[in-house]
Amino acid sequence: MKTPDEAPTSPAELQVRPLTGLAQIPAARWDACATSAETLAGGDETHNPFVSHAFLSALEDSGCVSRRTGWLPLHVSVEQEGTLLGVVPCYLKSHSQGEYVFDHGWADAYERAGGSYYPKLQVSVPFTPVTGPRFLIAPGQDPDLARAALVAGLRALRQETEASSIHVTFMQEGEWEAAGALGFLQRVDQQFHWDNAGYADFEDFLGALASRKRKAIRRERRDALANGITIEHLTGAALTEAVWDAFYDFYVDTGARKWGRPYLNRRFFALIGERMPERILLVMAKREGRYIAGAINLIGDVALYGRNWGCAEDHPFLHFEVCYYQAIDFALARGLKRVEAGAQGEHKLARGYRPVLMHSAHDIADPALRRAVADYLVRERDHVAEAADVLGTMTPFRRAAGSDKEDDA
Structure with a gap:
């Protein structure tokens, strides 16, 4: 078996097929990747409805995502020697709306410096700030090799479309770690979840x-x-x-x-x-x-x-x-086991919801913009971690089992 260092990283070794709609791939084939043990490894969810063919195709068939709305479907399917390695839900974006991981400042700075931030490639579920798998691996494939191949496919697509960057948002933590090892910049944010x-x-x-x-x-x-x-x-x-x-x-x-x-x-x-x-x-x-x-x-x-x-x-x-x-x-x-109540909302703390970190990864072609964003993300990660620690002390749960003394003051 190949090691990750030996994984195919050149588009010449891979068959990278952009899909301009979910109609171009059978639902059963897409869903097999979305629910495979290889895709879901590291998480506890066994069926994330947002990455299902039914949900994503409904966004397309209704016209909510399209060239007109600035969400052009350009999903990535990667094969090697005729064997499907995996697929990625991807969109060519002409703006940064509906993403919930904000990069408007990056776009503005790059445009002021004379660059073209748009189009960009967005790997996500449109309008949906919910963590889930983003690198959908075909059953039986080695996860490390498949993720490396999918990243190579995304980078090839970025070059072909002349996109400035690739943004993978609300991804599973294991995918985030793998993306970092493959050269993506790593970002964190937070939400509030209720745990049973x-x-x-x-x-x-x-x-x-x-x-x-x-x-x-x-x-x-x-x-x-x-x-x-x-x-x-x-x-x-x-x-x-x-x-x-x-x-x-x-x-x-x-x-x-x-x-x-x-x-x-x-x-x-x-x-x-x-x-x-x-x-x-x-x-x-x-x-x-x-x-x-x-x-x-x-x-x-x-x-x-x-x-x-x-x-x-x-x-x-x-x-x-x-x-x-x-x-x-x-x-x-x-x-x-859990209720995830969407983006933002510190008011959820008083209702028994706890702060949880969210993960995204970003691959930026321009070296100068990449350096600037990398520096910013180091400071942002520290700030988010500190804020999560503080918010974690503000939950309504009893501090000591059987004691409500803190409420008697």
């Missing part, structure tokens, strides 16, 4: 919190539903077009206020409702017979992934109830 420590139910989870925090959450949950609001968990066949219509109205309102233009259209939600209904959870709030708020989650084998939220009426703490507490309820009922 074997709780029997929500009350059992509350029992792990300091008394003052426990009382606050009980009060929030009570107040959120005080105006006759009820909550529904909808998945599978319950995801009717009427339900999607209601949720989409909420999504559009929130998206318009956050980004000016929502990233996802109504057809996208219809397509994922058709193609992967058992992997979707809508948490919908209803009052006086009509839906007034909702949040969409995707269901993995191990984790629940919270995504978008919106509402037609404002009620105290309803956002926390629909997005965070109901997600915990569902995860506990399903025996899931």
Whole structure:
């Protein structure tokens, strides 16, 4: 078997095939790579719904990702002597929107210096700040050799497209380490996740919190539903077009206020409702017979992934109830190990979510820009690590088992 140093790194040794859409590869072949033991090694999730053919193709077939939106699909398939080594979800980008790992400062500096930062290659799931595999390795392939080949394929594509750089975002930590060994610059950020420590139910989870925090959450949950609001968990066949219509109205309102233009259209939600209904959870709030708020989650084998939220009426703490507490309820009922509630939000700490590091890797062609970014990332990693340490002391969990003394002051 070849060592990593002997892995093929020249495009001449590889067959690098850019795919301008998921329609160019059978779903079964893509999904076999996305769920292979080689791809998932090092993580605990066995089915990440965001890298599935169903999810990614729905983004394309709905027109949410396209040349027009600045997300031109250019997925990478790499073969050697007719054997598939792996695939990579990749997009040729003409901007830096919808990524959640911000490089606007790098782009501005490079443009001011006379360079062209765009196009760039983005290896990610569009509009989705969720960690998952990015180097999808074919079953039976050596992971180190396959990753080296996929990186070689990406670099060949960067040259062919005259892209300034390659950005691999929200990647698994093992992939991040491998990318660093292959010459990528390494970046970290943080999110907030809820971990299931074997709780029997929500009350059992509350029992792990300091008394003052426990009382606050009980009060929030009570107040959120005080105006006759009820909550529904909808998945599978319950995801009717009427339900999607209601949720989409909420999504559009929130998206318009956050980004000016929502990233996802109504057809996208219809397509994922058709193609992967058992992997979707809508948490919908209803009052006086009509839906007034909702949040969409995707269901993995191990984790629940919270995504978008919106509402037609404002009620105290309803956002926390629909997005965070109901997600915990569902995860506990399903025996899931984790809830990932999306990007940002230090307010999640008080609701039992903990800081977790996110990983991205960046390969920049221009030596001067690469040096400047590398210097910046050293300082940024130190800052993120320090912030995570501080935030880790601000969780609502009891400091000593059986003691709520810190809340009695």
